[in-house]
Amino acid sequence: MKRVLLINTSGEVAARRLQEREDIRLSVITSPNYRSFYREGTDVTFVDNVEDLTQVRLAALEVRRRNAFEHVVSPSEYSLQAAGYVRSYFGVPGVGYETANAFSNKYVMKQRLRDAGLPVARFRPLAQLGDVAGAARELGWPVVVKPAIGGGSEDIFAVRSEEELAELLVSERTASLRNSPYPMLAEEFVDIETEFHCDGAVVGGEVRFASVSKYFTPLLQAVGKLVGSYTVPLDDPSAKEIHDLHAQVVAALGLRDGVTHLEVFKVAGGLLVGEISCRPGGGGIADLVAAHHGVDPWHVLIETSLGESPDITARTVDGCSAVYFLPRPQGTIVELSSREELLALPGVVHVELRARAGETETGAMHSATQAGFVLLRADTEAQVAEHVAELTRRYRIRTV
Structure with a gap:
């Protein structure tokens, strides 16, 4: 026992x-x-x-x-x-704590990655929100401000000028960030062409499995809109480059056993490491990886945490798989597509509804705000886009 x-x-x-x-x-x-x-x-x-x-x-x-x-x-x-x-x-x-801190404290994480020579956006620590102006004088406007610890794109703001900063210092929108029990950091604003995520399994310090997927839209641009991702074909040039970058990030932060969820940005100059965590991707991403590759991140996390040897044999299916986060506007739900309606749509193979009529949402919107998720299968990337467009057209949610 x-x-x-x-x-x-x-x-x-x-x-x-x-x-x-x-x-x-x-x-x-x-x-x-x-x-x-x-x-x-x-x-x-x-x-x-x-x-x-x-x-x-x-x-x-x-x-x-x-x-x-x-x-x-x-x-x-x-x-x-x-x-x-x-x-x-x-x-x-x-x-242990040192490794957990490196995988969850964004300031420490970026220090370690920068010191290892890995590509990250320039950043500065902040003791309080008012310090943004000083950081921006070094990094240039605009800057992205975030708490050092957190998830789901919560309390992340792009600040474009000293005038906008003055407004945010007294705004209700930033009350949670200003009262956060964590330190903050400012990063240079980068123009993201594409955002990827890479989900891996690590045993004995070696990356034994990694899956690369591409978001429909970079997450900070997609809050309240279209959120989801699809698996990148193995022969895509980006896949190998991100696989290699993922292995370097894991080595720099010192993970011996567990799972990873890495965010990577493609910018004009190449790839940048966004953030990485040592837990499964949220919102249906772990389900996407399991469905497409036959490697279940939750299974790997539990077994490595218990000192067991998980089966990390990939059984990748042909084509592409996608996860679509069902939008969930603020307010009380008065109408919502049923699971059966969604399963009848082209390419849909699995539906998980986490919301129901009568439920009320009043909190701030972020990338983890959703009514559930849908898994889709497609033969090509172009067909992924077709299925997603049809799902977007047919999905119904009405709130008051």
């Missing part, structure tokens, strides 16, 4: 699969808003905020009195820091 601690927020797939395994004695640390992920009788400890390392450490001390965990699993972006800290603190094998 393996003794396992799951530190989690939104990683529902990992929560479900770990609860299904009869060879595991599972304990969980999470926050109350994810209570529904866990069966009655599961050993769950709630903390106000999984990102608060002190709260999680004290909760882990309490958990160890009843379950002396030997492994820690962290499937969500916001649990990476805490899980790395707990592993290092208790001497548990796996991704």
